[in-house]
Amino acid sequence: MNATKTLIYDGSFNGFLTAVFIAFEQKLPHADIQRQGQIQNGLFAETETIFTNVEKAQRVWNGVRKKSNTAIKHIYFAYQSEQKNIESLLYHYIRKLMGSKINGPTNFSDDCVLKINQIAHKVGREKHRMEAFVRFQLTKDTVYFANIEPDYDVLPLISKHFRNRYADQQWLIYDLKRKYGLFYDLHKVEIISLDLTDVHTNSIQKSAVFTDEEYEYQNLWSNYFKSTTNTFQRKKKRFKV
Amino acid sequence: MGDTGTGICHSYTEDGRCVSLLKILLTNHCIFDCAYCVTRKSNDIQRAAFKIQEVVDLTINFYRRNYIEGLFLSSGIFKSADHTMERLIAVAKKLREEENFNGYIHLKSIPGASDELMYEAGLYADRLSVNIEIPTISGLKLLAPDKKHEDFIKPMLKVKNEIIRYTEEKKIIRSTAKYAPAGQSTQMIVGATGESDKDIMYSATHFYKNYNMKRVYYSGYVPISTDSRLPALGSEVPMLRENRLYQTDWLLRFYGFNVNEILDTEHPNLDMDIDPKLMWALRNLNHFPVDINKADKSVLARIPGIGMGSVHKIINGRKFRNLSWEHLKKMGVALNRAKYFIICNSTDWERRDLDAARIKGMILQSSNSKYKNHYSNQLSLFN
Numbered sequence: 007m008n009a010t011k012t013l014i015y016d017g018s019f020n021g022f023l024t025a026v027f028i029a030f031e032q033k034l035p036h037a038d039i040q041r042q043g044q045i046q047n048g049l050f051a052e053t054e055t056i057f058t059n060v061e062k063a064q065r066v067w068n069g070v071r072k073k074s075n076t077a078i079k080h081i082y083f084a085y086q087s088e089q090k091n092i093e094s095l096l097y098h099y100i101r102k103l104m105g106s107k108i109n110g111p112t113n114f115s116d117d118c119v120l121k122i123n124q125i126a127h128k129v130g131r132e133k134h135r136m137e138a139f140v141r142f143q144l145t146k147d148t149v150y151f152a153n154i155e156p157d158y159d160v161l162p163l164i165s166k167h168f169r170n171r172y173a174d175q176q177w178l179i180y181d182l183k184r185k186y187g188l189f190y191d192l193h194k195v196e197i198i199s200l201d202l203t204d205v206h207t208n209s210i211q212k213s214a215v216f217t218d219e220e221y222e223y224q225n226l227w228s229n230y231f232k233s234t235t236n237t238f239q240r241k242k243k244r245f246k247v
Numbered sequence: 248m249g250d251t252g253t254g255i256c257h258s259y260t261e262d263g264r265c266v267s268l269l270k271i272l273l274t275n276h277c278i279f280d281c282a283y284c285v286t287r288k289s290n291d292i293q294r295a296a297f298k299i300q301e302v303v304d305l306t307i308n309f310y311r312r313n314y315i316e317g318l319f320l321s322s323g324i325f326k327s328a329d330h331t332m333e334r335l336i337a338v339a340k341k342l343r344e345e346e347n348f349n350g351y352i353h354l355k356s357i358p359g360a361s362d363e364l365m366y367e368a369g370l371y372a373d374r375l376s377v378n379i380e381i382p383t384i385s386g387l388k389l390l391a392p393d394k395k396h397e398d399f400i401k402p403m404l405k406v407k408n409e410i411i412r413y414t415e416e417k418k419i420i421r422s423t424a425k426y427a428p429a430g431q432s433t434q435m436i437v438g439a440t441g442e443s444d445k446d447i448m449y450s451a452t453h454f455y456k457n458y459n460m461k462r463v464y465y466s467g468y469v470p471i472s473t474d475s476r477l478p479a480l481g482s483e484v485p486m487l488r489e490n491r492l493y494q495t496d497w498l499l500r501f502y503g504f505n506v507n508e509i510l511d512t513e514h515p516n517l518d519m520d521i522d523p524k525l526m527w528a529l530r531n532l533n534h535f536p537v538d539i540n541k542a543d544k545s546v547l548a549r550i551p552g553i554g555m556g557s558v559h560k561i562i563n564g565r566k567f568r569n570l571s572w573e574h575l576k577k578m579g580v581a582l583n584r585a586k587y588f589i590i591c592n593s594t595d596w597e598r599r600d601l602d603a604a605r606i607k608g609m610i611l612q613s614s615n616s617k618y619k620n621h622y623s624n625q626l627s628l629f630n
């Protein structure tokens with residue numbers, strides 16, 4: 007019988023990599039890696055609790071990176087998908103990668119590789135979308151504030167983009183679903199957790215925390231936007247008839 | 248210049264990312280009378296102008312809220328080319344120096360602007376463009392009698408030379424400032440003067456080659472006047488044609504095609520039913536079928552239904568095993584087109600000796616709905 011072992015980790019990325027390390031050490035062909043608190047046990051499965059060990063995590067990370075830079079990105083992105091069983095799929099992927107003789111390019115004709123690539127792409131697309139569609143509103147204490155509700159946990163992925171682009175303004179991006187945010191104070195980005203009960207979303211629910219001119223710019227913007235979309239629709243329509 | 252109105256548009260940065268830009272026409276006053284343009288002097292419309300500071304405020308406030316990634320600024324010509332160019336530069340300079348703006352700036356430059364101003368413009372703008380608008384010199388004479396061909400060419404040449412000079416200096420002194428890092432582009436109006444696709448693509452090739460152009464844009468003429476020199480009001484905007492031209496442009500820039508392989512005196516126009524790569528392949532059936540598991544990258548790139556993304560995947564994938572139909576399908580190859588032109592690891596392939604017309608007919612039948620309903624202004628129809 008080929009029983010799968012369940013490894014339970016603390017939900018951090020380093021924790022996950024540590025689990026991968028342990029699974030490699032024990033030469034497990036399959037590993038069921040699960041987050042603490044979300045465990046769905048197979049009836050007779052053996053379990054082991056993993057203690058996050060940055061050194062071990064680092065070794066896995068470096069090992070994969072030596073194999074392929076694309077793979078390392080795909081692993082990190084796919085992990086942020088928080089999809090069910092993503093950890094086990096990634097373990098399978100890493101085993102394949104480390105077992106392969108070829109460095110670098112990935113094997114697109116392999117199902118597991120294809121699957122991870124697809125998930126990573128989906129997450130990548132959402133990252134891109136968030137970078138483009140986060141809308142900041144200026145608060146009276148000069149913080150540009152935005153909230154988002156992404157399908158995947160993309161905050162860690164978009165941090166760099168906003169840090170580079172808006173290096174000279176304070177900003178806060180808050181994930182309503184996961185209840186944490188990134189705050190940039192002109193020097194560094196910090197992860198903050200706060201429970202926003204009063205969500206400042208739009209110009210219909212105006213909020214006193216924002217500057218007066220904030221709503222003027224929002225109106226101006228929606229007017230620009232409308233005029234553009236209309237011309238585009240007209241153009242499209244003309245083409246169809 | 249030529250274009251009208253204000254709104255949002257999209258452009259491509261130095262590293263090929265698509266960005267959304269706030270598009271502003273500084274003024275629709277114009278001393279010129281180009282027949283194809285709503286802003287032309289003889290047109291009876293309301294005239295207005297933005298103040299320099301207004302454009303700066305709008306841009307920076309939209310930018311800081313992440314509505315836009317940059318500014319696309321153009322203008323009708325008031326007083327003179329230089330006077331207008333100075334105002335465009337003033338906006339860019341204020342944004343950079345007073346507002347610390349590090350977004351993208353595209354200045355649509357004014358034909359006839361002086362070399363000094365073109366030089367200054369490149370210090371603040373990421374991209375400069377002088378729109379040629381009319382692809383043939385005879386067409387230009389007919390429709391834009393105030394403009395001389397040299398007025399377009401001279402600023403383009405200046406920009407090209409500055410870009411070359413800066414790149415040379417950069418090799419020696421690393422800290423050299425940038426000059427128009429996203430290069431220059433131009434635009435041609437399609438369907439205003441009865442020009443052929445060959446006229447357009449040959450002139451585009453000329454600009455790519457001789458002026459270091461990053462992009463040439465093709466814009467279907469939108470009828471705006473009853474002028475007898477132009478297509479009548481209500482004529483259809485040639486959007487499908489515009490799309491076919493873009494596809495051809497991509498074949499030239501990324502797929503290793505030469506313009507005369509696609510368009511020549513015998514075939515001066517593109518086929519509207521099918522994409523230009525398929526058109527080429529049908530005319531050159533002797534190059535096919537191609538063996539997916541053996542062919543060179545450049546040969547793969549010429550197969551209809553296979554985009555550069557798939558080429559890349561095929562080359563990586565076949566290192567591990569011989570690829571079959573199933574693999575190709577998963578990689579996103581458009582088999583409905585590709586299958587007539589390839590063999591792969593399968594005994595099942597098209598053996599009938601089909602001629603070009605039969606193949607075209609079968610492809611059109613299998614993809615009818617796509618060509619009828621699915622129209623995309625973006626350029627992804629190769630995969």
Ligand code: SF4
Pocket residue numbers: 248249250277278279280281284285286287288322323324
């Ligand atoms: S110069 Fe010609 S194309 Fe440019 S704005 Fe004036 S009329 Fe229009």
